Amino acid sequence: MASKNEPTFVLVFVVNGRDVVLDDVNPSWPLHTARNKAIAKSNSTGRPPDEWEIRDEGDQVLDPNRKISTFAFKSGTKLFLNVRVGGGGNG
Amino acid sequence: MIDRRVERAKFGDEVRALQAYSPLLEARGCSIARAEFPIVDVLFTLRWAPVAVVIAPDGSRLLHQPLPGADSRTFGARIDFSGFDVLPLPVSFRDPNSWLPLPVGALGGFHCQPGALPIPVVHRHPKTGFPFLCVPGVREYHEQPIHEGDDWLLYRGSCGLPYVVEAIWKTCVMSARPLLIPAANGPLLQFAPVSA
Numbered sequence: 001m002a003s004k005n006e007p008t009f010v011l012v013f014v015v016n017g018r019d020v021v022l023d024d025v026n027p028s029w030p031l032h033t034a035r036n037k038a039i040a041k042s043n044s045t046g047r048p049p050d051e052w053e054i055r056d057e058g059d060q061v062l063d064p065n066r067k068i069s070t071f072a073f074k075s076g077t078k079l080f081l082n083v084r085v086g087g088g089g090n091g
Numbered sequence: 092m093i094d095r096r097v098e099r100a101k102f103g104d105e106v107r108a109l110q111a112y113s114p115l116l117e118a119r120g121c122s123i124a125r126a127e128f129p130i131v132d133v134l135f136t137l138r139w140a141p142v143a144v145v146i147a148p149d150g151s152r153l154l155h156q157p158l159p160g161a162d163s164r165t166f167g168a169r170i171d172f173s174g175f176d177v178l179p180l181p182v183s184f185r186d187p188n189s190w191l192p193l194p195v196g197a198l199g200g201f202h203c204q205p206g207a208l209p210i211p212v213v214h215r216h217p218k219t220g221f222p223f224l225c226v227p228g229v230r231e232y233h234e235q236p237i238h239e240g241d242d243w244l245l246y247r248g249s250c251g252l253p254y255v256v257e258a259i260w261k262t263c264v265m266s267a268r269p270l271l272i273p274a275a276n277g278p279l280l281q282f283a284p285v286s287a
Binding site for chain 2: 014017018019043044046047055057058059080082083085
């Protein structure tokens, strides 16, 4: 938890099109920790967290196992979550 | 039977939700052509220009470079909110000018995963005869008896309009390459998977 005088790091996840603001992100977390918090906060618990794909505004898929500090995120960066598309097979 | 007011409210929510993804939509060449309850029409620009295929004397196929000057193709998808979200959203593929249903063969789609064989996911519908998208979270998938064990209620809440647009884009734009195959009666259009 950030102390009173330390700036907090904010990430905004777009989950099913709605902004979910995480305003106390620890940059040493792996990205999947923030992802899971955003999913839980949005009450979108129908699909397991590892079925959700994370993309940045450049439409690049992000590795959820990397630490947040290893990405070039600024506080307030917006990331997009969407359930990974499954294969249907033979109709 | 769902109260029409509930359907309208969900329609509004989901259209606004899709608009929140506008940076990704713009990067992908997707756009909302129309959003009038209960219909949302979305335009998709195919990523790949058609590739001409030459058949060698031994019968093998040789891929050429994309046809110079060939325009990329656009198709439409119509998503109908009637019954949502007691039922999943249905998708029909449309001509981008007339918005009439596209025939089978006009479009391809594949589910591509690294290290796995691509799975075709655009098939001829057994009742309508038109192509349909067979992926979880789409109505036509859950209506198929073979998918009876994969109930829509397992996906409800996570697979709204942004998910369906993502599903169409990933399978029919990002993962499907159009090929022109020479044939006796003129070139045939086929789609091949582009693996991840």
